[in-house]
Amino acid sequence: MRGKIIKGVGGFYTVLTEDGDCVVSGIKGIFRNQNIVPLVGDDVLLQQENEGSYVIAQILERKNTLLRPAVANITQVVIVAACTRPKPNLMMLDKLIASCEQSDVQIILCFNKTDIATEEEIEQLSEIYAKTPYEVFFVSAEKGQLGKIDEKLQHQTTVLAGPSGAGKSTLLNALNPEFFLRTGELSEKIGRGKHTTRHAELLCLDEKSYIVDTPGFTNVDLTSMDIENADELFAEFVPYLGKCKFASCVHDSEPKCAVKDALQEGKISRSRYENYLAIKEEIDQHSRKNRR
Numbered sequence: 001m002r003g004k005i006i007k008g009v010g011g012f013y014t015v016l017t018e019d020g021d022c023v024v025s026g027i028k029g030i031f032r033n034q035n036i037v038p039l040v041g042d043d044v045l046l047q048q049e050n051e052g053s054y055v056i057a058q059i060l061e062r063k064n065t066l067l068r069p070a071v072a073n074i075t076q077v078v079i080v081a082a083c084t085r086p087k088p089n090l091m092m093l094d095k096l097i098a099s100c101e102q103s104d105v106q107i108i109l110c111f112n113k114t115d116i117a118t119e120e121e122i123e124q125l126s127e128i129y130a131k132t133p134y135e136v137f138f139v140s141a142e143k144g145q146l147g148k149i150d151e152k153l154q155h156q157t158t159v160l161a162g163p164s165g166a167g168k169s170t171l172l173n174a175l176n177p178e179f180f181l182r183t184g185e186l187s188e189k190i191g192r193g194k195h196t197t198r199h200a201e202l203l204c205l206d207e208k209s210y211i212v213d214t215p216g217f218t219n220v221d222l223t224s225m226d227i228e229n230a231d232e233l234f235a236e237f238v239p240y241l242g243k244c245k246f247a248s249c250v251h252d253s254e255p256k257c258a259v260k261d262a263l264q265e266g267k268i269s270r271s272r273y274e275n276y277l278a279i280k281e282e283i284d285q286h287s288r289k290n291r292r
C-alpha cells in the first residue's frame with residue numbers, strides 16, 4: 001500500500017495512506033543498516049506485518065531533499081521571520097535562504113507580526129528584500145491578515161522554515177483553524193521562541209495542497225553543505241556573475257567587480273552583500289581547516 005510520511009517521532013512514522021487513513025509504522029531493518037532515514041514528505045510503500053501493523057518497505061524516489069529543515073518532495077519553502085519580537089537576525093535569514101537555494105526549490109519570504117512592528121522596521125526589511133527576486137509577503141498571522149499568501153500555497157507542497165517564535169504555527173492555524181497547532185509565548189528574558197513545535201508535520205490544506213510545519217532553529221550550518229560558490233546562492237547576484245574583470249572574482253576586494261558595481265548602483269542591498277562576504281568567509285575558513 002502506498003502512502004506519504006506526515007510525521008516521524010522516535011523511529012515511528014505516521015503515514016497517510018492512499019485510502020486516506022493514518023497508520024503508524026516502523027521501518028524495515030535494512031534501512032537502518034544502510035543509514036537511510038525516512039523523511040517527512042517521503043512517498044513510501046507499506047507492508048502489512050500483522051493485523052493493523054505496518055512497516056515501511058520502500059521509500060520511493062525523492063524529487064528533492066531539503067536539509068534544513070529535513071523534508072522530502074517539497075515544491076517550495078516559505079521562510080517565515082518576525083518583523084519584530086523576535087528581532088530578525090538577517091545573517092541567519094540569509095544563510096537559511098542560501099541553504100534553500102542549494103536545494104533548488106522555490107523560495108518565498110514571509111515577514112510576520114506586522115501588527116506590532118513599527119513602520120520603520122517594515123520599511124527596512126522591505127527595502128532589503130525587494131532587491132532580491134523572491135516574492136515577499138508582510139503578514140499578521142495573529143490578526144489573520146495574510147496578504148494572499150494562501151493563494152501561493154495552492155497545489156504546492158510547502159514547508160515553513162524559520163526561527164523559533166516567528167509565528168509559523170500561528171500562520172498555519174490562521175490558514176486553517178482546524179489544525180489546532182500548539183503555539184508558544186516568547187521567553188521573557190531573552191525574547192526568543194521556546195521551540196514549541198518539536199517535530200516536522202505535514203498537514204493537508206486541501207486535497208492537492210500540503211504544508212509542513214517545522215521546529216524553529218537558531219543556526220544554519222552552511223559549512224556542512226559542500227558549497228563551492230557562495231555567490232550563486234545569492235539570487236540577485238546571479239545576473240552579474242561572470243561579468244567581473246577577473247574570472248575568479250569573489251566580489252571582495254577585486255577591482256572592476258560587476259557585483260560591487262551593482263551594489264554601488266543600489267541594485268543589491270548592502271545588508272545582503274555584507275552577509276554574503278561573511279558567509280563566504282565562513283565557508284572558506286572551514287575548507288582551509290579541512291585541507292590542513
Ligand SMILES: Nc1nc2c(ncn2[C@@H]2O[C@H](COP(=O)(O)OP(=O)(O)OP(=O)(O)O)[C@@H](O)[C@H]2O)c(=O)[nH]1
Pocket residue numbers: 112113114115116139140141142143162163164165166167168169170171182183184185186193194195196197198214215216217
Ligand atoms: N503580535 C503578534 N504575535 C504573533 C503573530 N504570530 C504569532 N505571534 C505570537 O508569537 C509567538 C510564537 O508563535 P508560534 O506560532 O508558536 O511560533 P513558531 O514559529 O511556530 O515557533 P516554534 O514552533 O518554536 O518554531 C506566539 O506567542 C504567537 O501568539 C502575529 O502576527 N502578531
Ligand SMILES: [Mg+2]
Pocket residue numbers: 168169170182183196197213214215216
Ligand atoms: Mg511552531
Ligand SMILES: [Zn+2]
Pocket residue numbers: 244249250251252254256257258259260
Ligand atoms: Zn566580482
